[in-house]
Amino acid sequence: MPALALVLAGCSGGAEETGAVADHSDPLMAAALAGPIMIDADMVDRNGANQLASFADADGSMPRPDVGPEAAARARAQALELVGGSVALRPVPEPADGAPAADPALARCAGQARPGFRWAAVMPQAFPVYPQGAVLEAAGSDAPGCRFRAVSFATAVAVEDVLAFYATRASASGYGVQHTSHDGENVLAGGGSDGRLQVRVRAGEGGLTEVDLVTLES
Numbered sequence: 001m002p003a004l005a006l007v008l009a010g011c012s013g014g015a016e017e018t019g020a021v022a023d024h025s026d027p028l029m030a031a032a033l034a035g036p037i038m039i040d041a042d043m044v045d046r047n048g049a050n051q052l053a054s055f056a057d058a059d060g061s062m063p064r065p066d067v068g069p070e071a072a073a074r075a076r077a078q079a080l081e082l083v084g085g086s087v088a089l090r091p092v093p094e095p096a097d098g099a100p101a102a103d104p105a106l107a108r109c110a111g112q113a114r115p116g117f118r119w120a121a122v123m124p125q126a127f128p129v130y131p132q133g134a135v136l137e138a139a140g141s142d143a144p145g146c147r148f149r150a151v152s153f154a155t156a157v158a159v160e161d162v163l164a165f166y167a168t169r170a171s172a173s174g175y176g177v178q179h180t181s182h183d184g185e186n187v188l189a190g191g192g193s194d195g196r197l198q199v200r201v202r203a204g205e206g207g208l209t210e211v212d213l214v215t216l217e218s
Helices: 004-011 027-033 041-046 048-052 069-083 104-110 117-122 159-172
Strands: 134-143 146-155 176-182 185-192 195-203 209-217
Touching: 004 104, 004 134, 004 146, 004 195, 004 209, 069 159, 104 146, 104 195, 104 209, 117 134, 117 146, 159 176, 159 185, 159 195, 159 209
Parallel strands: none
Antiparallel strands: 134 146, 146 209, 176 185, 185 195, 195 209
């Protein structure tokens, strides 16, 4: 899982041709994410949609979701409940080759994000952490005009399941999203009148799927 600071930098333009990540984010953000991230338990408890996710322990140890068919089946069942059943699932747009273009709206707010697991507990209702996902890092902002959230998490379900869940949630929210595929990573990106969305999904180690979820509410 790449550091979330790199994901935030990616919102502002992605990697340079040399392979180094363009540093368009607040340099203090990268430094803060390198240190311990504290949990605000009150904020975690406040958002019911995200109680299905797991967070780091108080000692800083990282959570790891259950793996295997049964764990994946439980997570998929909860995700289906959130979208209204299998009949409500929307097809994922066919992927285009290449990295997604930088989103100016996300770029404008990425530098104002500050770290903390509490941001994962206050995701937009339409775009929660995938059920049973293990939150690894989170950052966000409630600055005027920048209600921004960025979360990295791992899940036992397949890449296709994650893409279908967020594509369906995007469709239900009136968002138009494009699907791109590049260097083993699938990206759903776009938005609508209510905000912006970017979901980066890739196969991880040990049978897990790794996800970076970035939202901006208007």
